[in-house]
Amino acid sequence: MSFTPEHPAALDRRTVLRRAAAVGVLATPAIGLLGACATSGSDGDNEQVAGGTKSEKNPLGVKEDAAIEVVIFNGGYGEKYATDVHEPLYKKAFPKAEVKHQATQAVSTVLQPRFASGNPPEFVNNSGEKLMDFGALVADGQLQDLTELWDAPSVDDPTKKVRDTVVPGTIEAGSFNGKPFVLYYVSTVFGIWYSGKLFKDNGWAPAKNWDEFIALLTKIKAKGITPYGYAGANAAYYQWNVILTHAAKIGGTDVLKNIDNLEDGAWQQDAVKQAATAWAEVGAKFSDKSFEGLKHTDVQLRQNQYKVALYPSGDWLEGEQKKDTPAGFDYQLMPVPSMSASDKLPATALRATAGEGYFVSAKSKNPKGGLEYMRQMLSTAGAKGFTEVVKAPTVVTAGSEGFAFPPGVASSQAALKAAGQDVFNLYFDGWYKELDTEARTATNELMFGRINADAFVERIQKRADAIKKDSSVTKFKR
Structure with missing residues (x-):
C-alpha cells in the first residue's frame, strides 16, 4: 500500500490510520x-x-x-x-x-x-x-x-x-x-519492548540493524539474562507479527499486501524466508525453549523482573503490566531492526x-x-x-x-512520528482466522527449533492456498 508522503514533523497518530487503513x-x-x-x-x-x-x-x-x-x-x-x-x-x-x-x-x-x-x-x-x-x-x-x-x-x-x-x-x-x-x-503501535533502566545501567543501546541486534543479544546473554522471548502458549502472533514486519522492511509493503490478498506464493516470497531464517536463529541462540508453554503475562512478568530483556508486543503492554512493573522500569519501544542496507524500508519503519x-x-x-x-x-x-x-x-x-503519556506510550508515539510515511499494517489475521491459527502454530515450530524457514513458509502457504480455493470462505482484498 502506498501513502502520500507528509512531513515527518507533522506525523502523529492522526495520520497513521489514513496510511494503514484498508x-x-x-x-x-x-x-x-x-x-x-x-x-x-x-x-x-x-x-x-x-x-x-x-x-x-x-x-x-x-x-x-x-x-x-x-x-x-x-x-x-x-x-x-x-x-x-x-x-x-x-x-x-x-x-x-x-x-x-x-x-x-x-x-x-x-x-x-x-x-x-x-x-x-x-x-x-x-x-x-x-x-x-x-x-x-x-x-x-x-x-x-x-x-x-x-x-x-x-x-x-x-x-x-x-x-x-x-x-x-x-x-x-x-x-x-x-x-x-x-x-x-x-x-496501536507495534515493536520490541525493553527496560530503559536495564539498558542504561548496562550501557546498551537499541539496535537499528541486524548486526547490531545480534551483537546486543550476545551482550545481554553474557549478563545471564534471557535476551529475547515471547509466550508460545497464547501469544505466538506477537512473534509472527515481528517476522512479517521484518519481511516488509526487507521487501517492501507489497509483501504484506500479497499475503493479505492470498496471492499465489505470497508466504514463500524471499523477504519472508529471509526474515524467518533470521528469527529462527534468535529462537535457537537467544531465547528460552520453556517459553513455549508460558502465557503472555508469564513472560511479561519475567521482563519486569529483569530476567528477559526484549519482548515483542503492541503499546498496550505498559498498561497491561502496570501492577507488576517496578518503579523506574521505563518501558521503551525499539522498531524491528533492518536486515541490511538493501532493505526497501528504513530502520524507523513500523507497523501501526x-x-x-x-x-x-x-x-x-x-x-x-x-x-x-x-x-x-x-x-x-x-x-x-x-x-x-x-x-x-x-x-x-x-x-x-x-x-x-507514561514512558512506554510516549516512546511509541515518538517512534510513530520518526517513521514518517513508512507506516504499514496487515489484515489477514482478522480476515481469515484459520490462517492466523496456522501462522501461530508454524511460528512456534520455527522459533522453538522443530522446523526451518523453508518448512515454515511452505506450511502456511499450503493453508493459504486451501483457503483461497475454498468457495465457502468469504474473501477480502486491499
Whole structure:
C-alpha cells in the first residue's frame, strides 16, 4: 500500500490510520462460520424493542428505558474503562436504562452460543486470543451497519457528525464491502519492548540493524539474562507479527499486501524466508525453549523482573503490566531492526494501526442502544476517560490532547512520528482466522527449533492456498 508522503514533523497518530487503513472488499458470497446454527434459535425471546423519540440529545432514537448489555474483553486494557467511564456516560444520558456488564477473556466461548441461539448482547468488545471471526459475523448478517452512527451528530458538538471527530482511516479500517461494521478504537503501535533502566545501567543501546541486534543479544546473554522471548502458549502472533514486519522492511509493503490478498506464493516470497531464517536463529541462540508453554503475562512478568530483556508486543503492554512493573522500569519501544542496507524500508519503519475491535449486534434486542453506547465512547469525555484509565490514545482527535503519556506510550508515539510515511499494517489475521491459527502454530515450530524457514513458509502457504480455493470462505482484498 502506498501513502502520500507528509512531513515527518507533522506525523502523529492522526495520520497513521489514513496510511494503514484498508477497506475489506467482499469478494464472493459465502456461508459464514456461524453457519445454519445462527438461525436455528428462536427469535421470539429476543424481539427488538421499539425505538424512542428522536431529539437533539437522542439523535439515534434510543428507547430511554431499554436495557443494553455490554461484553468487554478483559485483556490488556482491562474492563475499568467500561465500568468507570463509558457505562456511566450511557447511564447519565439514559438514567432509566439498565446497563448489564460482563467481562471475559474468551469472547467466542461465551458468545458463540448466544449468537447461534439468536440472543446476542447489544455491544461487544471482540478481541483476544478467543475472539469471534469478524468475517463470519459480517457474512451472517450479525453486525449492525454503523453508517447511522457515523452520520449522527457528535455528543460534544451537534453541528459536527461523529465521523468528523475521528482520525482519518478509522471508518475504513472497520469496513467490509464498503460498509462500516466495526469500530477500531485504539491507536496501536507495534515493536520490541525493553527496560530503559536495564539498558542504561548496562550501557546498551537499541539496535537499528541486524548486526547490531545480534551483537546486543550476545551482550545481554553474557549478563545471564534471557535476551529475547515471547509466550508460545497464547501469544505466538506477537512473534509472527515481528517476522512479517521484518519481511516488509526487507521487501517492501507489497509483501504484506500479497499475503493479505492470498496471492499465489505470497508466504514463500524471499523477504519472508529471509526474515524467518533470521528469527529462527534468535529462537535457537537467544531465547528460552520453556517459553513455549508460558502465557503472555508469564513472560511479561519475567521482563519486569529483569530476567528477559526484549519482548515483542503492541503499546498496550505498559498498561497491561502496570501492577507488576517496578518503579523506574521505563518501558521503551525499539522498531524491528533492518536486515541490511538493501532493505526497501528504513530502520524507523513500523507497523501501526487502529486496534481493539468493537461492534453492535444487529440481532440484539436494542441495537439502537448499542449504537448510542458507541457514540458515547466517541465523545471527548469517553475518549479522554479511556486514555486516563488505560494510558493509551484513541482514534478520537480530541481524546488525548494535553495528556502526559507514561514512558512506554510516549516512546511509541515518538517512534510513530520518526517513521514518517513508512507506516504499514496487515489484515489477514482478522480476515481469515484459520490462517492466523496456522501462522501461530508454524511460528512456534520455527522459533522453538522443530522446523526451518523453508518448512515454515511452505506450511502456511499450503493453508493459504486451501483457503483461497475454498468457495465457502468469504474473501477480502486491499
